[in-house]
Amino acid sequence: MTIESASNKLKKFFIQQRRLPSYAEMCIIFGFASKKAVFDLVNKLIEAGLLEKDSKGKLSPKRLFSxxxxxxxxxxxxxxxxxxxxxxxxxxxxxxNLPGAIFSLIVKGDSMIEEGINEGDVVIVDKYRTPQNGDVVAACVDNEWTIKYYRKNNAGVHLVPANPNYPLIFPKGDLMIGGVVISVIRKYH
Amino acid sequence: MTIESASNKLKKFFIQQRRLPSYAEMCIIFGFASKKAVFDLVNKLIEAGLLEKDSKGKLSPKRLFSxxxxxxxxxxxxxxxxxxxxxxxxxxxxxxNLPGAIFSLIVKGDSMIEEGINEGDVVIVDKYRTPQNGDVVAACVDNEWTIKYYRKNNAGVHLVPANPNYPLIFPKGDLMIGGVVISVIRKYH
DNA sequence: ATATACAGTAAACAATCGTTCACTGTCAAT
DNA sequence: ATTGACAGTGAACGATTGTTTACTGTATAT
Known part of the structure; x- marks a missing residue:
């Protein structure tokens, strides 16, 4: 049992169960009959920096997912x-470490393409952050959700797309800021 | 002790320790003197869908981080x-669930800005994926790393920036493809 | 042939695990 | 005043935890 193969099996287990297996479970995973064999292997994984033990001796993944x-x-x-x-x-x-009050949205359309936010991207929105001038925000204008730059001056608040082909939005009715975009995640393929 | 507050404390613990606390540890975290109090609270968290028990009765986070x-x-x-x-x-x-053979890079420069890859973004690169025509790749051209579109025709391989202000790159010397960009992560602020 | 190192087995250990039980107080409704 | 529902205490339970020890092969080097 190589370290490589062992760490892959632990990784797979952790992804499925969201915890590390006990030594008894590792016996099954690794195909050992004795916990001592697991014990030795785990020590190698710790030396390799993949796992670590906290002050209470409990195991946790270290570089396993970095x-x-x-x-x-x-x-x-x-x-x-x-x-x-x-x-x-x-x-x-x-x-x-993302804050607690967040939600995500899938972006459709290209009005923020010049900000580097493409169709299909996932944006993560912090509900309770106060929008600053220039922030990317998810807003509900006249009952429709949109993602734009937030602008505020003495005339009031308006929304600016990053794509100049789209017009500024001066909300006639109510403007609800859903939150400030704090992260963008894109997956290719 | 509200469910909200409890789940926040568990979240904090999990972020630091990468595991859920035992019931004894939860006593300290939640300020209880008895594990029974923890037991009841955990059951509420399970009912709320934040935690779950697997077939072996082991606790794991469910929606805690979704x-x-x-x-x-x-x-x-x-x-x-x-x-x-x-x-x-x-x-x-x-x-x-990202593949095993990956690494990340921080993007500097604006040659891929029209692809929505900005300065400061983190790109995640799969080392072993075979680049297809049009893929965004991290390549080492003449001993320098760069991030570009991958183009291949019968004349050979060349690299194309998404920003037309930059020239195509026809590698004179050796061209090493570091890998294919499979994800882009941007953090605001 | 002998010695040495390595990797795994099998059994045992105290400590901790999650769970259960009987009990105590506190508050609100009757 | 009495009841019932909650929420938490404290002690006990068998099971499982990680760890240790003594032992068994098997391969390599001398």
Missing amino acids: IPQLGIIKAGYPTPGEALADDSVDLYEYLL | IPQLGIIKAGYPTPGEALADDSVDLYEYLL
Whole structure:
């Protein structure tokens, strides 16, 4: 049983059950007859930095779900750059740290395309954040949901699309801000 | 102790420890002196659909980290639309189901801005996916990393930026495709 | 042939696990 | 004043936990 194969099996279990298996369960997963074999393997996984034990000796995934962050990539001209860093970003942690009062929406249309929000993207909206000038907001204008820039001046609030082909929106009736867009997630394929 | 407050405390614990606390630990977290009080509260959380017990009676988070998906938002003109759905997307699950051989990069520059990839965005790259024509790829051209469209014709492979202000790249030397961009994550603020 | 290291088995350990039971107080309704 | 419903205490339960120890092969190196 290689470390690689073991960590994959733990990963699969964690995704399905949202917890790590006990040593007895690992016996089944790994095909061992003795918990000692699991015990040794787990210690290797800890040494490899994939798992860790907290102060109470309880097991938890450490790097099991972290995505190695290789550095900064130039999207403009390729420029002489430093070697890719060996850092790692924990998206797991990032997502779990989102505030409590959030919801997500699937974007349809292209009025925010110049902001880099495409059709099909998922936007995550914080309900209770107070919108600042220039924030991307999900708003309900005259009973329809839309996603636009939030603008406020002494004339009042209006909504601006990032795509200049679309007009500004000056809400005639009621304007309800559903929340401020705090994250955009796009999945290719 | 309200369900709301309890689930927030569990959430906080899970984010820090990547596991649910035991009933004894919950006593401390919730401020109870008896595990029975915890037992009752956990049952309420299960009834509320926030936690669940698997076939072995082990506790795991259910909706604790799911983000309610309220539906589809029009980013173009506000159009008469259906009421927002009461579905829910589990980003937690989405992230955990990413393939194994991935890494992430922070984007610098604006050559992919028309694809909706902005400076500061995090792109997630699958190392081993075979790039198709039109895929966004992270490539190492003449020893520099860059992110571009992948184009292949009978003349060979070249890289195309989404921003027309930048030139096509015909690799003189070696071209190494670091991988295919499978996801883009942007965080505002 | 012998020694050494490695990987797994099998059994036992105290500690902790989730669960249950009988009980205590507190509040609201009758 | 009495009742009933809640919410929590405190102690006890068998089961399971992670860990340890002694042992068994099997392969490699000397």
